[in-house]
Amino acid sequence: MTGKQRFRRYLVWTFWISLVFTAGFIWYYMERQIPEQLSIVAREQEEFRLDLPFDVTLQSESEEVVLGNRSNIPSGEVHLSRAEPLSLYGEKLGSYRVGLKLFGAIHFKDIQVDVVDSRYALPCGLPVGIYLKSKGVMVVGTGRLTDSQGQEVEPAYGLLQSGDYIEAINGQPLTDKEALITSLNSIGDSEALLRVRREGKDMEIRMNPVKTQDGMYKLGAWVRDDTQGIGTITYVEENGQFGALGHGISDMDTGKVVEIENGSLYETEILGIEKGAVGKPGVMAGVIYYGPGTELGTISFNTDDGIFGTVNEKMKGMLRGKPLEIGYRQDIQKGPAWIRSDVSGKLRDYEIEIQKVEYNPIQKNKSIVLRVTDEALLRITGGIVQGMSGSPIIQNDKLVGAVTHVFVNDPTRGYGIFIEDMLEH
Structure with missing residues (x-):
């Protein structure tokens, strides 16, 4: 063969x-840009843009959802140009x-x-102490x-x-670490016959406890039965249901979201x-009061999208402000917005800039990229600090999201x- x-x-x-690489990239980009699901309020026209590399066609087989833009294609089928919004x-x-x-x-x-009714919730921004009891x-x-x-x-x-x-030893359910020690x-x-839950599936494991030099019988396993910390309540609905954090509470050693029995x-x-700096996220330091009369609500679920449960009357009496209409992903725009927080000791709104909106993100709790622009908040915290997770995001007088993470190398920015993803729970 010649040269x-x-x-x-x-x-x-x-x-x-x-060619193959370009086609694969375009396919991946389209998959990320086009949401799997959209919610629109009944009898209200919703308008949004899809940042697409080329034109596409949308087709609705139902007369209940009407598509529209400036094209002349018959009703039910719309040619969507990159430069035109879809309604x-x-x-x-x-x-x-x-x-x-x-x-x-x-x-x-x-x-x-999904065609839904208008929905309202009260944006909170209040810090609370969180206690979780693991399930097993x-x-x-x-x-x-x-x-x-x-x-x-x-062993x-x-x-x-x-x-x-x-979950149990020799058929006896375990409630905490002390019950485990007593059983062994x-x-x-x-x-010992252990009933163990691993990645949601129950299994049985047989092993013999070992008698140690202190006379106690042990399995040779480090265990934990509870988790606690400080976070921010995002919203409370009229029925008392709340959502907080916008991400799950994970065990500090395993990194996995804790499966809970209950919580408060x-x-x-x-x-x-402690203000954030490049490479070192800041943190809110505080004390949680576990004494009589200090409980504010119960936690029912700990999920990748946050913690959820019901507040009590004491917590309801601490709430301020008015409920806002829920804004959906197509309502969110790049530009000015606000986060509500009590970091200064007084509940107030701080200005931020929404820099990016991912309609179909890989991780739900990283759908929005934001930057803190409020000079007062920057003086207090340097941007976003641990403990601010759950701070509600408000834009155009609608509750649209919650702060979840801080950029490690830039504490002024976060996710x-x-x-709407929190309200699914």
Whole structure:
């Protein structure tokens, strides 16, 4: 093969590889830009833009969802130009499907359009103490023991894993670490049958407790049965249901979202704020009051999108302001917005800039990219600090989201979650 032929083959291969890469990138980009689901308020025309590399066609098979733009294509099918907004109008409540075609012929995906009533919630921004009781005793890790004979052993190695939950021993349910210790010492040298929940599935594990030099019987596992911290309440609905944080509470050692039996909200006092710096997120330092009469509500769920439950009358009496209409993802625009927070000791709104909106993000709690622009907040916190997660985001007099994370290398910037994703729980 001559050098000229090799060069020609190289060009052909380069062309096809570039073509495949470009097609794959465009497909991935389109998948990210076009949401799987949209919610629109009944009898209100919603308008939004999709940042697409080329024109697409939308087709609705239902008369309940009307598509519209400036095209002359018949009703029910709309040619969507990159430069033109899409309008959606739903008359009746319900869930409907809208199909999307590339180049007017290739079916790309279906979008679920939910037609809903207007919904309202009170943006909060108040810090609270959080206590979670795990569902079972959580295994943090395993390690070596020195038995009564002075030998090093590791009985749980290969049997228990970080993130496991021990639910029962020999058929007796476990409520906490103390119950685990009591059960092991009553079993002694006999075999223990552990019922363990691993990644949502129950399994049985047989092992023998080891008698250590202090006379106690142990499994060789580090365990934990509760978690606590400080966070921010995002919203409270008229029925007392609340959402907070915008992300789940994870175990500090395993990094996994804690599976909970129940939990509670408590009064807290912020004692100081360590400002954020590049490479080091700031933090709100405070004390949680667990005494009588300090409980503010109950926690029912700990999920990737936040914690959820019901506030009590004491908490309701602490709320200020008025309920706002819920804004959906298509209502959010780049530009000025506000976050509500009590970091200064007084509840107020601070100005931010919404820099990016991801309709279909990989992680729900990173749907919004924002930057703190309010000089007063920058003086107090340096931007976003730990403990501000859950601070409600307000734009155009609508509750649209909540702060969830801070950029480690830029504390003035962070992520947020759509409020509609929190309200699904």
